[in-house]
Amino acid sequence: MIAFSRNSRSIIANWWWTVDKVLLSMILLIVVIGIFLNFSASPAVANRIGAGTFHFIKRQLVFLPAALLLMLFLSMQSLKTIRRTAVIGYAVTIILMILTLFWGEETKGASRWIRIFGVSLQPSEFIKPTLAVVAAWLFEGQKKYRDFPGDLLSTVLFAFTLLLLLLQPDVGMSLVVTAVWAFQFFLSGLSLVLVGVLAALGIAFAVAAYFMFPHVHLRVQQFLASENNLSYQIKKSLEAFQNGNFFGMGPGEGVVKMHIPDAHTDFIFAVAAEEYGMLLCLVIVALYACIVIRAMLLSCKDNNLFIILAAAGLSASFGLQGIINMASTLHLMPTKGMTLPFISYGGSSLLATALGLGMLLAITRRNVHAEDKDENY
Numbered sequence: 001m002i003a004f005s006r007n008s009r010s011i012i013a014n015w016w017w018t019v020d021k022v023l024l025s026m027i028l029l030i031v032v033i034g035i036f037l038n039f040s041a042s043p044a045v046a047n048r049i050g051a052g053t054f055h056f057i058k059r060q061l062v063f064l065p066a067a068l069l070l071m072l073f074l075s076m077q078s079l080k081t082i083r084r085t086a087v088i089g090y091a092v093t094i095i096l097m098i099l100t101l102f103w104g105e106e107t108k109g110a111s112r113w114i115r116i117f118g119v120s121l122q123p124s125e126f127i128k129p130t131l132a133v134v135a136a137w138l139f140e141g142q143k144k145y146r147d148f149p150g151d152l153l154s155t156v157l158f159a160f161t162l163l164l165l166l167l168q169p170d171v172g173m174s175l176v177v178t179a180v181w182a183f184q185f186f187l188s189g190l191s192l193v194l195v196g197v198l199a200a201l202g203i204a205f206a207v208a209a210y211f212m213f214p215h216v217h218l219r220v221q222q223f224l225a226s227e228n229n230l231s232y233q234i235k236k237s238l239e240a241f242q243n244g245n246f247f248g249m250g251p252g253e254g255v256v257k258m259h260i261p262d263a264h265t266d267f268i269f270a271v272a273a274e275e276y277g278m279l280l281c282l283v284i285v286a287l288y289a290c291i292v293i294r295a296m297l298l299s300c301k302d303n304n305l306f307i308i309l310a311a312a313g314l315s316a317s318f319g320l321q322g323i324i325n326m327a328s329t330l331h332l333m334p335t336k337g338m339t340l341p342f343i344s345y346g347g348s349s350l351l352a353t354a355l356g357l358g359m360l361l362a363i364t365r366r367n368v369h370a371e372d373k374d375e376n377y
Helices: 011-018 021-048 055-075 079-103 124-144 150-167 171-187 192-212 214-224 232-244 268-299 305-329 347-363
Strands: 105-107 110-116 119-121
Touching: 021 055, 021 268, 021 347, 055 347, 079 110, 079 124, 079 150, 079 305, 079 347, 119 347, 124 150, 124 171, 124 305, 124 347, 150 171, 171 192, 171 305, 192 214, 232 268, 268 305, 305 347
Parallel strands: none
Antiparallel strands: 105 110, 110 119
């Protein structure tokens, strides 16, 4: 058992006594569940495409330690460091997203991936946590300094980010980023009139995306189709939930994963349902919900607008991505192709989730604002 003296001045000891251990424990529990589910889902997919049985598992176990180290390292940092990390991360991500438009790897008509030093990276995954923190900083600046145009700057950055996402195109990520940014703007004190305007623009954007992007049109049509016309993956996913019932068929006993192409990524929740039953699915849902709720409650204990807005944005982004993945797996919304954070296979998803949760753990530490000796921006 880890034990540190309260009188110790070391960074690790200070982190241990200030980090929220309940929040950290729930995150680590999700990581453990993800490891077990990847061992169940990945071999079947790897064998089907002709790779080695443990191809995806080996790759995941390379990225996972790096992701956990990144999360723990960031969770020890001060607010000042978190703000600077977010700004630098946002700038680098924007540059990579622009490069992706010209030199990205095209998959299914979209250019979202870029190869760096032999590793494929999806830059848009990192835009969610970095923009959430940068936007929170700018919104706080608007309230803190009379002549600082924080709301305007935040809106410009959001609009530019949205444009890059739509050029890829990545409509699903665009909707997530829009929802999180609008949520933060609302919490910062947006007037009800502008709330109505943003809501109308959001609806207009969703309708326009339906007519402008063929893949969005197709997915909505498949969602609205009758049971006999459902897409292959959705049919198999729903079959997995039927097979699993409440307690599941048992670890490794699932059969649907043999047929779902994305069983280790977008549809890993279906693998959990078939092998471990609705019981594990409810545990996963509860963990995501509790992380979001606890993070928001912890942020409200400090009278610091930046902490409140940043925690709201980071936790909402994490929870919304989980909701989208699970809802699309259950055919409650059109499929998006979005991973289940810290559970689905994917290096970019792991690192981006670790980046976001690391910053979330940092800003929800007790008295973290007291560590910022220099309040200059």
